Amino acid sequence: MPGFPMLEVRGLHARYGAIEALRGVDIDVAQGEIVTLIGANGAGKSTLLMTICGQPRASAGSIRYEGRDIAGLATFEIMRLGIAQSPEGRRVFPRMTVEENLKLGATVADVKHYDADLARVYKLFPRLEERRAQRGGTLSGGEQQMLAIGRALMGRPRLLLLDEPSLGLAPMLVKQIFATIREINAAEGVTIFLVEQNAYHALRLAHRGYVMVNGRITLAGPASDLLANPEVRAAYLEGGH
Amino acid sequence: MTVPAMLRDAGLAALVALALALPVVGIRTVDTGAVLGLDYRFGWVAIAVGIVFGGRLTALLLYDRLPRGPRRIRTKGLAGRSRTLVRYAAVAFIVFAAALPQLPFSDRYVVDTATQVLIYVMLGWGLNVVVGLAGLLDLGYVAFYAVGAYSYALLAKNFGLSFWECLPLAGAFAAFFGILLGFPVLRLRGDYLAIVTLGFGEMIRILLINWTTLTGGPNGLTSIPRPDFFGLAFTRSPAAGETAFHEFFGLAFSTQHRITFLYYLILILALVTGWAVERMRRLPVGRAWEALREDEIACQSLGINRTTTKLTAFAIGASFGGFAGSFFATRQGFISPESFTFIESATILAIVVLGGMGSQVGVVLAATVLVLLPEVFRDLAHYRMMVFGLAMVLIMVWRPTGFVTQRTPTVRLSDFTPDPGAAR
Ligand SMILES: Nc1ncnc2c1ncn2[C@@H]1O[C@H](COP(=O)(O)OP(=O)(O)O)[C@@H](O)[C@H]1O
Ligand SMILES: [Mg+2]
Numbered sequence: 001m002p003g004f005p006m007l008e009v010r011g012l013h014a015r016y017g018a019i020e021a022l023r024g025v026d027i028d029v030a031q032g033e034i035v036t037l038i039g040a041n042g043a044g045k046s047t048l049l050m051t052i053c054g055q056p057r058a059s060a061g062s063i064r065y066e067g068r069d070i071a072g073l074a075t076f077e078i079m080r081l082g083i084a085q086s087p088e089g090r091r092v093f094p095r096m097t098v099e100e101n102l103k104l105g106a107t108v109a110d111v112k113h114y115d116a117d118l119a120r121v122y123k124l125f126p127r128l129e130e131r132r133a134q135r136g137g138t139l140s141g142g143e144q145q146m147l148a149i150g151r152a153l154m155g156r157p158r159l160l161l162l163d164e165p166s167l168g169l170a171p172m173l174v175k176q177i178f179a180t181i182r183e184i185n186a187a188e189g190v191t192i193f194l195v196e197q198n199a200y201h202a203l204r205l206a207h208r209g210y211v212m213v214n215g216r217i218t219l220a221g222p223a224s225d226l227l228a229n230p231e232v233r234a235a236y237l238e239g240g241h
Numbered sequence: 242m243t244v245p246a247m248l249r250d251a252g253l254a255a256l257v258a259l260a261l262a263l264p265v266v267g268i269r270t271v272d273t274g275a276v277l278g279l280d281y282r283f284g285w286v287a288i289a290v291g292i293v294f295g296g297r298l299t300a301l302l303l304y305d306r307l308p309r310g311p312r313r314i315r316t317k318g319l320a321g322r323s324r325t326l327v328r329y330a331a332v333a334f335i336v337f338a339a340a341l342p343q344l345p346f347s348d349r350y351v352v353d354t355a356t357q358v359l360i361y362v363m364l365g366w367g368l369n370v371v372v373g374l375a376g377l378l379d380l381g382y383v384a385f386y387a388v389g390a391y392s393y394a395l396l397a398k399n400f401g402l403s404f405w406e407c408l409p410l411a412g413a414f415a416a417f418f419g420i421l422l423g424f425p426v427l428r429l430r431g432d433y434l435a436i437v438t439l440g441f442g443e444m445i446r447i448l449l450i451n452w453t454t455l456t457g458g459p460n461g462l463t464s465i466p467r468p469d470f471f472g473l474a475f476t477r478s479p480a481a482g483e484t485a486f487h488e489f490f491g492l493a494f495s496t497q498h499r500i501t502f503l504y505y506l507i508l509i510l511a512l513v514t515g516w517a518v519e520r521m522r523r524l525p526v527g528r529a530w531e532a533l534r535e536d537e538i539a540c541q542s543l544g545i546n547r548t549t550t551k552l553t554a555f556a557i558g559a560s561f562g563g564f565a566g567s568f569f570a571t572r573q574g575f576i577s578p579e580s581f582t583f584i585e586s587a588t589i590l591a592i593v594v595l596g597g598m599g600s601q602v603g604v605v606l607a608a609t610v611l612v613l614l615p616e617v618f619r620d621l622a623h624y625r626m627m628v629f630g631l632a633m634v635l636i637m638v639w640r641p642t643g644f645v646t647q648r649t650p651t652v653r654l655s656d657f658t659p660d661p662g663a664a665r
Contacts, residue, residue, distance in 0.1 A: 108543070
């Protein structure tokens with residue numbers, strides 16, 4: 001299954017002032033994979049995604065994307081290399097319509113793909129097409145999540161970073177979103193790095209997984225192994241699903 | 242609200258009134274020949290406090306839901322009822338504006354006042370790029386107006402350039418100053434940005450006062466070339482070898498000609514501004530401005546360059562201020578730093594806020610109200626500004642988010658379904 005290495009993170013450190021949020025993180029994501037990172041609140045998962053995107057900057061270590069060191073680039077330059085992020089908290093543009101949000105997602109893409117991409121996103125999320133003239137801020141939580149993912153896809157990414165897409169959603173909706181993520185990966189060949197607190201669903205979806213505690217990776221392996229691991233079960237799955 | 246609570250509230254208002262009225266109404270200086278004496282008028286203070294107490298109590302009793310803190314925002318605004326209403330309003334405005342000087346009631350005063358309104362419309366549309374679209378609170382916009390005015394005056398006086406030659410140069414100078422302001426404030430938002438822009442506006446004004454050799458200092462610049470109509474001057478007796486406007490068209494000389502010409506000039510400039518801003522809003526750069534206002538982090542994660550987006554907003558907003566400044570200079574024929582004080586920035590900002598932050602039609606309404614109100618109340622002399630302030634307060638109570646609260650989407654949808662929760 002794994003293709004060539006797409007993302008290689010080595011010994012990554014990042015800090016907010018005096019707080020060291022990442023303390024030597026190693027992550028590998030190969031082309032075509034779904035890799036998940038699970039961990040408790042405050043472990044540093046979002047910080048890792050943000051650092052990959054250049055904010056905050058890595059204080060030590062390296063980030064290679066498709067073989068190229070991107071740790072020194074500005075955020076907008078990184079996002080033009082084929083990386084897209086659906087950020088924590090969705091961050092859709094509240095006063096803009098669904099379609100305007102999607103149009104902004106296409107900023108880094110060639111305009112000639114716009115119509116086809118829009119149709120593609122509407123096919124993945126028919127709900128968004130129904131709501132295309134509605135303002136982002138008036139969408140429900142699930143719809144906003146769909147919009148955040150759809151907006152990221154409009155940039156035609158090869159690597160899609162997802163930060164807690166299941167947060168605050170009803171179980172039915174979580175299933176639906178995760179099924180769509182699988183489809184994006186399988187049908188469109190987009191590599192996915194998924195950050196989640198919902199460990200059960202994330203590990204069932206992913207090929208491989210990492211566990212982060214206090215800014216360090218403590219466990220790594222095939223998702224099915226992690227799902228069976230007693231430590232993981234005790235810390236992240238008991239009382240879950 | 243219970244009655245004791247209302248009494249307490251009214252009492253508090255009366256206390257504030259007392260604190261204000263004591264020095265303002267209570268003490269008056271009288272000229273007793275040799276020295277300046279003081280005259281105490283505590284009776285008047287008592288009356289003022291009484292009026293405030295009674296007024297506040299009545300207001301509370303009439304409806305005990307005077308706006309306090311956040312409140313329900315109307316979704317049905319002027320434009321909320323129907324999207325097409327905005328388009329009709331725009332067409333009606335243009336037709337009316339174009340016909341205005343020919344209408345029977347139009348005299349010099351009417352056209353002059355309308356010109357004043359249009360200057361503010363243009364400035365409002367320019368500032369709207371920065372404040373309304375990009376969401377960058379700019380309290381020093383008048384600086385760009387000043388740069389435009391002085392650019393025109395100096396270029397026209399020293400190099401004999403015509404108005405149309407100066408216009409792009411003035412816009413470019415203003416844009417340059419916009420970028421100059423933009424760089425240091427790239428990382429600032431909200432209050433901090435407001436303070437720095439406020440300081441920038443003052444810096445430009447103080448520079449104009451002190452750079453006497455170039456700007457004439459506090460005395461300003463006089464005999465700035467007036468505009469001509471494609472080479473035809475608006476004078477009774479043109480210089481040798483030149484033809485005056487009235488001669489060319491075989492009309493009797495009238496000072497009204499120039500005033501009407503200036504009116505149409507600013508109308509064209511303002512319409513071009515409005516059209517350009519509306520166009521830009523639909524281009525990637527304009528959409529990026531609005532996205533930046535909505536969410537800076539999301540914006541960057543979509544590959545939008547924050548630096549260039551902010552700088553283009555400052556530069557383009559400033560260049561419209563510069564164009565308006567050129568017009569101001571050629572219309573007045575005289576400029577001095579007095580014309581570019583903070584109160585001008587505040588007025589233009591008030592137009593944008595009152596108009597509804599980002600709404601083009603709202604700016605027209607607000608500029609009209611803000612220019613006409615003081616004119617209408619001219620007879621009230623001293624109380625003019627008080628009535629003006631009162632009107633502003635009432636408008637903000639009635640429409641806390643401005644005249645036109647609905648943002649028109651920039652993506653056209655063929656089968657458009659109206660959106661239920663449209664405003665904000
Ligand atoms: N902008 C910030 N400024 C300062 N500290 C932050 C900031 N964002 C996150 N942190 C801190 O960094 C640590 C990791 O946070 P985060 O990456 O958001 O965790 P997670 O996404 O795993 O819940 C936490 O201790 C958090 O308080
Ligand atoms: Mg997080």
